[in-house]
Amino acid sequence: MAGRRHITAPAGFRAAGVACGVKPGGREDLAIIAADRDASVAIATTRNQVFGAPIQWCRSILPRGCGKARGIVINAGVSNVCTGSRGMRDARTMAAETAVRLGTEPRKILVASTGIIGHRLPMTKIKRGIAAAAGSLGTRNDSAALRAIMTTDTREKSAVVTTRLGGKAAIVAGIVKGAGMIAPSLATMIGVITTDAAVAPSMLKKALTAAARSSFNAVTVDGDTSTSDIVAVFASGAAGNGRFTSGSRDHRRFAGALAGVCMQLARAVANDGEGATKLVEVAVRGARSDRDAEIAAKSVANSPLFKCAVHGCDPNWGRIACALGKSAAKVVPEKLSIAIGATTVFRRGRPVPFSARRVAKYLAGKTVAVTCNLGVGRAGFMALTCDLTREYVAINADYHT
Amino acid sequence: MAGRRHITAPAGFRAAGVACGVKPGGREDLAIIAADRDASVAIATTRNQVFGAPIQWCRSILPRGCGKARGIVINAGVSNVCTGSRGMRDARTMAAETAVRLGTEPRKILVASTGIIGHRLPMTKIKRGIAAAAGSLGTRNDSAALRAIMTTDTREKSAVVTTRLGGKAAIVAGIVKGAGMIAPSLATMIGVITTDAAVAPSMLKKALTAAARSSFNAVTVDGDTSTSDIVAVFASGAAGNGRFTSGSRDHRRFAGALAGVCMQLARAVANDGEGATKLVEVAVRGARSDRDAEIAAKSVANSPLFKCAVHGCDPNWGRIACALGKSAAKVVPEKLSIAIGATTVFRRGRPVPFSARRVAKYLAGKTVAVTCNLGVGRAGFMALTCDLTREYVAINADYHT
Numbered sequence: 001m002a003g004r005r006h007i008t009a010p011a012g013f014r015a016a017g018v019a020c021g022v023k024p025g026g027r028e029d030l031a032i033i034a035a036d037r038d039a040s041v042a043i044a045t046t047r048n049q050v051f052g053a054p055i056q057w058c059r060s061i062l063p064r065g066c067g068k069a070r071g072i073v074i075n076a077g078v079s080n081v082c083t084g085s086r087g088m089r090d091a092r093t094m095a096a097e098t099a100v101r102l103g104t105e106p107r108k109i110l111v112a113s114t115g116i117i118g119h120r121l122p123m124t125k126i127k128r129g130i131a132a133a134a135g136s137l138g139t140r141n142d143s144a145a146l147r148a149i150m151t152t153d154t155r156e157k158s159a160v161v162t163t164r165l166g167g168k169a170a171i172v173a174g175i176v177k178g179a180g181m182i183a184p185s186l187a188t189m190i191g192v193i194t195t196d197a198a199v200a201p202s203m204l205k206k207a208l209t210a211a212a213r214s215s216f217n218a219v220t221v222d223g224d225t226s227t228s229d230i231v232a233v234f235a236s237g238a239a240g241n242g243r244f245t246s247g248s249r250d251h252r253r254f255a256g257a258l259a260g261v262c263m264q265l266a267r268a269v270a271n272d273g274e275g276a277t278k279l280v281e282v283a284v285r286g287a288r289s290d291r292d293a294e295i296a297a298k299s300v301a302n303s304p305l306f307k308c309a310v311h312g313c314d315p316n317w318g319r320i321a322c323a324l325g326k327s328a329a330k331v332v333p334e335k336l337s338i339a340i341g342a343t344t345v346f347r348r349g350r351p352v353p354f355s356a357r358r359v360a361k362y363l364a365g366k367t368v369a370v371t372c373n374l375g376v377g378r379a380g381f382m383a384l385t386c387d388l389t390r391e392y393v394a395i396n397a398d399y400h401t
Numbered sequence: 402m403a404g405r406r407h408i409t410a411p412a413g414f415r416a417a418g419v420a421c422g423v424k425p426g427g428r429e430d431l432a433i434i435a436a437d438r439d440a441s442v443a444i445a446t447t448r449n450q451v452f453g454a455p456i457q458w459c460r461s462i463l464p465r466g467c468g469k470a471r472g473i474v475i476n477a478g479v480s481n482v483c484t485g486s487r488g489m490r491d492a493r494t495m496a497a498e499t500a501v502r503l504g505t506e507p508r509k510i511l512v513a514s515t516g517i518i519g520h521r522l523p524m525t526k527i528k529r530g531i532a533a534a535a536g537s538l539g540t541r542n543d544s545a546a547l548r549a550i551m552t553t554d555t556r557e558k559s560a561v562v563t564t565r566l567g568g569k570a571a572i573v574a575g576i577v578k579g580a581g582m583i584a585p586s587l588a589t590m591i592g593v594i595t596t597d598a599a600v601a602p603s604m605l606k607k608a609l610t611a612a613a614r615s616s617f618n619a620v621t622v623d624g625d626t627s628t629s630d631i632v633a634v635f636a637s638g639a640a641g642n643g644r645f646t647s648g649s650r651d652h653r654r655f656a657g658a659l660a661g662v663c664m665q666l667a668r669a670v671a672n673d674g675e676g677a678t679k680l681v682e683v684a685v686r687g688a689r690s691d692r693d694a695e696i697a698a699k700s701v702a703n704s705p706l707f708k709c710a711v712h713g714c715d716p717n718w719g720r721i722a723c724a725l726g727k728s729a730a731k732v733v734p735e736k737l738s739i740a741i742g743a744t745t746v747f748r749r750g751r752p753v754p755f756s757a758r759r760v761a762k763y764l765a766g767k768t769v770a771v772t773c774n775l776g777v778g779r780a781g782f783m784a785l786t787c788d789l790t791r792e793y794v795a796i797n798a799d800y801h802t
């Protein structure tokens with residue numbers, strides 16, 4: 001089925017998504033995204049100490065987190081984590097099977113897997129899937145490829161941004177999956193970003209690291225940093241722009257486009273958090289340091305009590321104060337102010353009378369913003385999360401091994 | 402209504418619980434627990450940087466966390482947190498009103514409050530309640546006093562342990578409230594422990610600190626360390642035992658009895674976590690340090706995904722491995738082993754085949770034990786928690802300000 005183009009919108013990329021029988025019901029569960037020629041690539045991977053064989057494979061072929069690659073093969077249903085040395089062999093086999101069909105070497109193929117932990121990959125099905133996907137690569141399969149990497153996601157999450165570099169039109173596009181087990185530390189869920197811009201690998205890595213901090217790394221659905229998080233960005237160079245230097249206008253433009261794609265994808269992930277009914281932005285200002293700002297914002301964004309209150313449209317700001325205070329960030333109650341939307345409810349240590357009805361109405365919207373000014377410095381951070389609902393519990397109590 | 406005796410079981414204590422109109426429906430909401438004479442006292446209080454005026458009051462009268470006191474007054478419904486300087490005046494007034502009725506000074510009266518954050522105490526009702534409670538102190542009101550400190554608790558949680566010190570029978574008894582916003586860092590929820598043993602204040606403080614680490618501080622319902630957590634232990638000395646020295650047999654016996662009461666109360670709190678259907682014990686062994694063991698155990702105990710899996714009786718041990726790996730504790734996948742109940746599911750980095758049906762049946766019980774051996778050291782810790790259910794969300798989305 002043809003759908004909207006996103007990851008093949010930049011010139012030089014093809015994609016495919018097929019059903020190889022790992023997910024039940026004949027749904028797509030294996031994707032390949034391939035560059036026509038070797039492309040610049042940069043990756044950001046999970047900080048979880050228990051990480052999957054695919055993560056290990058990607059780190060082994062890109063020890064500095066960037067280099068040249070031809071594509072990525074992704075399966076959903078089984079994550080190939082906690083599978084011992086056989087898991088690493090299976091990841092290598094996925095790369096090799098893909099490489100031979102793309103006419104390249106295994107070490108030019110990234111691998112990502114998502115799904116249940118502790119199960120071995122059904123390699124016969126996977127190999128058959130790789131053959132089928134490689135045989136159907138094209139520029140009209142973006143939706144199928146995206147559907148193939150989804151697990152409990154309820155929406156297809158993609159983004160496309162255009163820019164101009166050295167007088168040439170360039171496109172940055174991305175897809176992402178992720179709904180639960182999400183609280184990236186370094187990278188996030190599984191995301192693939194493509195661009196036809198010409199960008200050197202090391203510059204691509206720097207731009208990805210910068211963009212990830214305020215986007216993927218700002219998302220927390222449940223505080224559970226996954227064992228399989230990876231974001232990979234490929235740059236084909238087909239746009240024909242000249243190589244740009246660090247700090248140049250083209251560099252800023254490209255970094256801006258990449259950050260824009262990452263932020264759209266990250267917001268989509270938070271918004272599609274398991275069971276979520278709304279997107280919640282928790283901004284912390286006036287923190288002593290960048291690190292304090294992030295810690296404080298994530299402490300609120302991870303508080304089950306706060307997330308339940310948002311779900312119930314309850315302007316119970318005490319739970320925000322509690323979550324800030326329990327964090328390792330420096331918090332001085334007398335200097336703390338809290339606003340829900342545009343309504344200040346706590347100013348420098350004192351409650352402010354407000355219309356609970358009006359704030360409850362605001363909380364009933366699809367996007368909720370909370371701003372906490374710690375009043376002890378100048379650093380800030382915005383965390384992205386969602387509300388905590390009965391459906392989150394239903395999904396995760398009923399998702400059976 | 403007379404009920405089972407617990408906090409007045411040790412000689413030298415009286416209690417009362419009355420309804421003063423803060424909780425709706427005429428339910429008890431104010432308690433006094435009083436010693437007949439000045440008693441040794443030790444407290445452990447929350448580590449949250451945003452703490453209530455009652456906590457501030459208790460710290461001001463017991464700057465070293467121990468000393469002499471006559472009793473404690475506790476109200477439920479409004480926590481007197483984030484209430485500015487008026488909150489501190491209200492806490493002092495509660496102490497003064499109680500003191501005058503017990504014939505002592507305000508600085509001999511501890512204060513604790515639990516309930517909504519950011520609202521002022523309705524002091525007219527509170528004063529009336531203090532007068533009524535002080536007038537009805539006795540040794541048959543234990544249940545009323547316990548009910549008065551409860552909020553979303555569904556069960557009365559108390560414990561009584563007897564021991565012998567210097568040839569005399571001595572009793573240690575306690576009550577506790579706490580169901581949500583529970584992840585103590587230093588102390589916990591609100592707990593009051595009484596004993597007729599004669600114990601010096603500093604020794605009482607040491608024994609409380611030791612007992613709290615493996616009991617109250619091991620409990621996490623939702624990771625939200627409250628702004629109002631306090632445990633106070635009073636020792637009347639009415640048992641008539643001679644003062645014992647540090648390290649003596651009597652010291653070990655008393656410490657053991659206190660630890661026993663704390664552990665019973667802590668398990669009751671985890672078991673009565675908001676929406677909980679079962680008690681979950683997460684033991685970590687083989688950690689590099691005590692701190693690593695605690696961090697790792699709590700990372701599992703706080704993982705929403707793990708808690709949902711336990712609720713759904715799903716032997717999805719990958720979520721345990723994920724929660725261990727994301728923690729700051731040292732985890733080496735190849736050295737990690739995991740058991741659910743008596744069934745090892747992951748041994749030194751490799752999945753172990755097991756009967757999913759049998760483990761699911763085990764998970765359906767009222768108490769679930771998970772053991773994680775990190776294999777990198779000798780330290781251990783056991784965290785206490787509960788499952789995460791739709792009811793937790795219902796309670797906290799619908800608990801309105």
